[in-house]
Amino acid sequence: MEYDLIVVGAGHAGVEAILIAEKFNLKVLLITGDFDKIASMPCNPSIGGPAKGIVVREIDALGGVMGRVADATALQVKMLNSSRGPAVQSLRIQSDKIEYSKMMKKIIFDNKKINKVEGIVEKLIIKNNECQGVQLNNKIKYFSKKVILTLGTYMSSLTFQGSSKKSEGPDGAKTSSGISEQFKDIGLEMFRLKTGTPPRILKSSINFKKAKEELGDDKKLSFSYMTEKFIPINQQVSCWLIHSNNKTHKVVSDNLNKSGIYNKTFEGIGPRYCPSFEDKIVRFSEMPRHQIFLEPESKHLETIYLQGFSTSMPKDIQEKMVRSLPGLEDAQFSKYAYAIEYEAINPLQMNHDLSSKKIKNLYTAGQINGTSGYEEAACQGLIAGINACLSIKKQPPLILGRDEAYIGVLIDDLVLKGTDEPYRLLTSRAEYRLLLRNDNAEDRLKKYAIKYKLISKEEIEKFNNQIILEKQLFDFLKKTKVNLNSEFFEKINKTHNFKLKEGTTLFNLLKRPDFNSDLINDYFDFYKNIDFRIKNHVLIEIKFEGYINKEKENALKNKKLEKNIIPKNLDYNLVDSMASEAKEKLNKIQPKTVGMASRISGINPSDIQMLLFYLRKINKLR
Template sequence: MQNKNYEVLVVGAGHAGVEAALAAARLHKKTGLINLYTDKIALMPCNPSVGGPAKGIVVREIDALGGEMGKAADATALQTKLLNSSRGPGVWALRVQSDKEEYSKYMINKVQNQENLDLIVGAAIDLVVENNKIVGVQLQTGEIIYAKTVVLTTGTYLKSLILQGEEKTESGPNGEMTTKGISGSLKALGIDLFRFKTGTPARIYKDSVDLTNAAPEPGTDAKLAFSFSTKTFTPIEKQEMCYLIHTTKETKKIIEENLHRSPMYSGTVESIGPRYCPSFEDKVVRFGQKDTHQIFIEPESKNLDTWYIQGFSTSMPIDVQEKMLKSLPGFENMRVKHWSYAIEYDCIDPMQLKPSLELQKIQGLFTAGQINGTSGYEEAAGQGLIAGINAARQVDQKEPLILKRNEAYIGVMIDDLINKGVWEPYRLLTSRAEHRLLLRNDNAEQRLKEYGYKIGLIQEDEWKEYLNYLDENEKAVQELKEIRFTPKSELAEILLNKYQISLKQGYSGYELMKMPNIPVEEMIPFIPSMQNLRINQIQSITINARFEGYVKKELEQVERFNKLEKKQIPNDLNYDNVANLASEARQKLKKIRPLNIGQASRITGVNPADIQMLLFYLKSQYAND
């Protein structure tokens, strides 16, 4: 390592760090990536999967912007599913069961072969700051790596503790190193920290359990992928199988008899865990009326001989864990490779961040991932990509990329973090997005591809392919509007014979597309321009037709909201001078310093009356601006 000066320096090579480092390097910035190990990059210490409700759409968004997670997930998938396909398109989501070992190897290869990117093996223990501006990071060896911008993606490694019953061990995930210095450095800089907790289930040897009576959970044969670039798909017969079982009354009894030995309920731990991915003992307490719970049995890798026990994380002591596991059907003779544990760690209050993910108090210092109070690989990767882009753009003195809530789930997440804060590990849900009909699995490219191209992460050949993709969509829609099907047409006969659907009059193909009871697959043979389209294209055309009125109303509402986003608030505004603000609103506005009225209106504790007072003040003081 000859050059100790970087334009962008990323600390941590998890899912956030990898995306941040690759983005910065691909934007032609001299980038350093500090990690504790050379062979532990983009690990999956918990669930070996990518995607799911909302999360799967985030991965599609990452790909549309030029990130790597979607490509990696497609290339290393063991099984592929489209979730919620029986429900509305706003909640459709892709999920893959990942080969965790191959996923990490894929990302290691990308890091090692990326131009402008150096991997620096070491432990970061301190931040070097001068005049409220980051200038570098000190390693455990005493060496200082200098940088114009720094992105912290430290995951669950900050002052982390492993919890198993009465035992507390200073350790990172899977017995790796923990880091203490960065927490102290952040506190010294006036950054507020708090403690969160998460957990991971046991890993069980495959040959020690009997899944004969478990319900198979196969994947899909549909040609689905996260990445626009993916052209090959694994047929269902070559995909790995997952299974579903249920816990027993005995499992519940074991928990109830040993609840006092759980750190969460014994009083030895005060940190907050994820509500939407709770420990199993938490499930038993919160849903006391239920005697059994679903448990999914999932493969981790073709190279491993273990099952991942999804939904069965716990911080119980090992002797209790053994009883719990043996109470599961088919697990009477199970053998454990890795016991379950909870991990407690430091994170920052994300309300101290700008929408760019830069800390307000320290110029050039960005944070992304679990350090911001989120949970999940996808949430981390999405933040990492934005932080890496914005760190690189700051070096070039360019405006940051800030995605709106109507443009991306990534935009919803970051807006939530900085305006509402977190009181538990934040997980993206479709219910968090008020415009989820616009933020769909099928239209990530239409929403974000142009951003990726203009920033410089989408290359020219992919952009041309995308423009052709749009042209194909337009031609298909035009043909649908021009072609007509009479009651005596071949399609009408098929619909009557197979589905008892009678066409009483002539319809255009587009009019039929709008009817939810007309199977689209029956129409495609009669529409030449649709016959070679991707599944995402067909989904997009169908949804836009069937929900045309709703989408139009959503877009009108977005336009009204965007007017508020255009009303800028001066960064140096003294909120003490704004008359009649509620005390909580004044306090929150001072802390968050929103960029515009739209952002101010979304801050928890700022009410419509406060916004009116703020608008009145801005009009009186900045009438000529």
């Protein structure tokens, strides 16, 4: 059986890869171990968060599905960092994990153009370092022009609870070692990573009176611009906040030798930015308490997820830890916490289109590339799917710049800097984060979705109308004046700390950081009737115009280095006066441009200068 493209795995990366690939009118096949675990949430029951929420907006702008499904299955919607600047504001949705997976499965199965097989891939069919398909553990073979691996944490995975160790994936799923062993034989560099998940507690056993209620937002917020049905505040569920205490910390400290991290059971490296609870106690010993959020998992479940309380302690110690927390003194466990260790590929062995440097026609996406999180996985699946299809059609790949998308930042970081721990996307990783905001994902990326025909005519029409409305709103604000004798003028002087002494335009008023823009709704019907999302976007563009333009200038300057192409397989040992470490890294990674070379960890400006001198010397510099 032959296909254009095979996607292995149906987690958050796999579903985006197969659904975007189908839009290219190719013959595609999805292979996954368990149809009932399509897009499952084995860890936190949420989508979005700092930086991650913007990634989901970008996925939606490019034609992906994560945002729409998250919107449709939301339990709570909240804009994080709303009191801070727009560069760090990001949407987070508390998801119904059952409904989310169920809806994704329905989308996959309703699409008759997608061929589906339930089975475990034992190995890839590779000849002369060229991937030609896959072989299942029942020896059935499927051939294809391209293969995308989205194996998540299922490669040679082990789960841990104290001294107990099992060969399994998340939630007891089957694991496979065939592909990781095959990669090692080929010479791919692999490494082991670790992550974990906290306990799930029965809601009925928790005294919520001892916790602080965390509500959602009473606004029309969504990941997808196509979403038109919003969950009202009175239908949103609450999350809850508690803190650990001295008793909790003592239980952990007294039993550190029973944790897989500290009794050296683990080989893998855990995530720095989402450590296990025992790791927090050791690394931040000066902290008297730590935040723990109580989050509902589904309207179909009576379980509460303890966000911030992952652990690999044995079950009896977990019980003591949890029951030391306020409101959880009588906690009943639905599921105990566990840690999981798995194989990943050193991402320095990938190209920017997520293809393998070593194995032709092979693409990888998600946690197999050393990342953490559903959102990081989904965006890689989307890009791998697009680029595998473009390659089949003999078209250039889609490579997003660091000034275009957080997706571009993530992939660029992986390919040029690598990682030695589960990579998590943070706003601090983006040097142009004021350009990569939650509100402007469509403006940045919709052009690619239109170019590659990844969205419907309805979506294109809505986007074009959005652009028209944005322009009309800008024009309205610039032309509409606030007169000295108007009621609006008097209202401003009464309700604000500043006093207007002369007439001005609404545009100039909005430039003031101390002006309450909501006041315009009361006096101007045109402004009041504009969609909240469009108003928010235009307001940010006006208030931060100077800063935004400055970042655009900086991005343009740095792009000049991207035009300086480096010859393929350049021997950097020939570059005079370059540091030995720089030569070693550049020879290994083989960046395609001087701009890429400048972003590799350990490469100094002086090394780049020597490289530029050398390229001029051999007449290879534009």
